[in-house]
Amino acid sequence: MIKITFTIGIGKDKDGKAIPQEDQVLFSKRAKAMVTREFGGSSSHIVEGEWVSPKGEIVEERSLVISTTTDSPGNRYTAKELARGFRVLFNQDCVMVTREVVQMELI
Numbered sequence: 001m002i003k004i005t006f007t008i009g010i011g012k013d014k015d016g017k018a019i020p021q022e023d024q025v026l027f028s029k030r031a032k033a034m035v036t037r038e039f040g041g042s043s044s045h046i047v048e049g050e051w052v053s054p055k056g057e058i059v060e061e062r063s064l065v066i067s068t069t070t071d072s073p074g075n076r077y078t079a080k081e082l083a084r085g086f087r088v089l090f091n092q093d094c095v096m097v098t099r100e101v102v103q104m105e106l107i
Contacts, residue, residue: 001104003069004079006035006086006097007049011062013091027089028064034085038078039068069104 008031010024019027028044035042044066053059083095 001069001071001102003067003100003102003104004039004097005065005067005099006031006079006083006095007047008064008066008086008090008095009061009092010046010064010090014093015091019090024062030089031064031086032066034082035066035068038082039070042066042068069102 010019010028012018032042032044044064047063047065048060049063050058050060079097079099083097086092086095
């Protein structure tokens with residue numbers, strides 16, 4: 001099984017403009033629904049993160065993390081396409097996508 005995780009900045013856009021709360025909610029619902037439709041399920045949560053800008057400044061950022069698990073390696077292309085769509089939807093420079101092999105068991 002492959003666990004795919006999308007981390008999307010939702011607090012500010014790539015130009016540093018605040019994303020209105022109502023847009024954060026609307027866009028987040030859309031993004032979660034897209035992952036669920038494509039992979040059959042997802043889980044999500046909001047996190048506060050930090051990263052170092054090219055200027056060396058620490059940037060604090062609110063992000064949406066959406067995770068899903070799939071047994072189809074062919075979905076890697078789909079993950080990239082979804083990430084590109086999220087990048088446009090939230091007006092971001094990038095969306096972080098991680099993939100890891102996991103053992104999953106439904107008990």
